[in-house]
Amino acid sequence: MVVRVVGAWWLLYVGHRNGRSLHTMLSAWDGQWMLALAGHGYDHIPPELTDAHGNISADTAYAFFPGYPMAVRALHALGPSTYAAAIMTSLVAGAVATVAAYRIGRWCAQRRWPEDQPQADRAGLIMAVLFAATPMSVVLTMAYTEAIYCAFAGWALWMILEKRWIAAGLLTACAGLTRTTAVGLIAVLLIAAFLSRRDGWRPWVGAALAPLGWLFWMVFVGIRVGTPTGWFRVQSTGWDTRFDFGAATLRYLVDTLSLNETAGDVITAWVIVATIVLIVLAFVTRLPWQVSVYGTLAASTVLLSTGLMNSRVRLLLPAFVLLTPVALALAQRSRTTQITVGAATTITSAWFGAYMLGIYPYAI
Template sequence: MASTERAVDLDQPGSAASAPTVPATPTSAFSARAGRFLAAAAPSLVWLAVRLVGVLTLGWLSALNGDQLLTRLSVWDGQWLLAIAGGGYDGVPLGLVDAFGHRNPTTPLAFFPGYPAAVGVLRFVTGSDLELAGLVVSLLAGLVLAQGLARLGELVPGGSRWSGLLLVGLVAAAPMGVVWSMTYSEGLFCACAVWALVGVLRRDWVLAGWCTALAGTVRPTAAALLLAVGIPLLVAAVGRRDGWRPWVGGLLAPLGLLGYLLYVASRTGSLTGWFDLQRRGWNSKFDGGAATLAFTRDTLATGRSVLEVLTVAALAGGLVLLAVCWRQCRREGLPWPLLVYAAGVLVMDLGSNGLMNSKARLLLPAFTLLVPAALALAKRRPSTAVAVLVAVTLASAWFGGYAVTGWSYAI
């Protein structure tokens, strides 16, 4: 029996394709533009929301401790970085000293120049004071970091826009996330690092090389990033993939870190000049983790302070997350450069001596450890994911506020 149905000829008059289109109204056009803007700004808005809770909590705790919020946002290392931004390495006030109360002309060289340079440029352009310029640089770096994290969360296998936004929230609410809002260099470093890793995943080798070079001017943790970016660059170059770009990226990547270490060597007269400054001024050297193990043992045995106990918990959490990343890399295709980078940061943090109170802060650059957590949360109901994010935001806000106001020593 022949069917009485017939296909619709979309080219004939009166068909759906030839029906007159309804012109867009100004209201609908505005709504479309607003929707696109909100979609693009979503990572920044998530970041700002989490950090606003942290800053407000810090302000509340500062008032309870008889201090001012702006003063707390630029303490300890922040003072050094702002002083270098204001007067260069040779113009740092004599009142700033190392962990042992000492100071010589080369002591300020222990701090990398990238963040002070950014603050100095912004101060020159805007005419603002140093503290405000430093806080604005940290804010802008956080927004760039948020956009990179969202992109990273989309690029990994199983990723999505939602998992990227969750990753933004989790990183913003890391245990020592208060530092993202202070005049510290972690935010600027991680902004460079995340886009370097995005460049690797997209095989945009020039972007990866440039961002790694910039990161190398900001923090010594760039050594871990250089390893994670350098291996894929080498593989691509040797395999003759993507033409000249891996070669250019490979040439760019080490310039920042090696360039500054060589500069310090020229100022101190020793190729190990920067490492010598760290050892003499802050007792910071690589000891294979012996000091961290001793700190963990003593802290768990005595429970001397909330911050030290929670620092040990954060370090243990980092190791657990590294194991999860390893499993995800083997079974679910998590890109191995993310694992290499996180492992490098952990080795540098756990394997070094120095100020044990800064261990939790030094974990911040290992943000790729949180990628599996973001992917797992994205598979849950949105209400569950949001509840978890709210909980960690509140915990981070208190912990960071306590570390900066209730704790008497540097973080």
């Protein structure tokens, strides 16, 4: 709560100084697409909304998964405006995701220090703070999909760790209706269920449920576009997003760190580098394989593909479990160090989020 309040206060101030309203900033860029989908559906998109090339076709809107717009529309039906419903959905989902981050951090700490529950609780709390104060955590209060995806994915991962297979499968299916990042989560659940195949029928049911949401959207868009790879075609045509083994990310890092003078791009580049370091740390520190593999796969869907590089910090948010080694390390430090790091990350997150929404001129 404190992290969000600090971020909201600074966002209001930066918006005021730059002549931008809070309403405009929290529904900027893809937020306009989310509001249009929730308010009008996929076949009645306002003509002013276009893809990254300034074009729009009958299939352009289908690049966006339906989970978040559906949730917003359901809440809107109860009375709030579409905008209010979108922000409320993200706020609640962001809070739910933060609790999931706490549970995952505490679970990992309990396995490392089984006889020190207070330290495990501290690790969970630090994990929650780190998640809430990631550089682009402002998106958890925007009309974007990150909050609801992280809520579904975070709790699904915790259910996998706890071997609650039916709940894990259902939550993973919901995550699959929200973002394609869910393919990493689906893979982890399938592997975990296979390794527990002798535990009865529940792992099999969880594994069967897990891919349903993602597969539904792939099949639906594929039928509409007329090809099994329809969703990927829409993404590639409209937003230049395709798998390239990280070539575009590498070019961006080299160019940005050697030539770019814009704070948003330079920090984005360093966040990408930090993410790669965190992937290594996840395995070096021997986190539970479910956490390491999911974090790596979630980050890989971003780092190994082309697309708008300016949005990489936001797109990496679903890989928040990679922060677990940092949380575990801080849990062993003094209270002063923990408070100092928490305050520093909160202030940095507030500044960066407000900068990217209120000052940075490009899409995020």
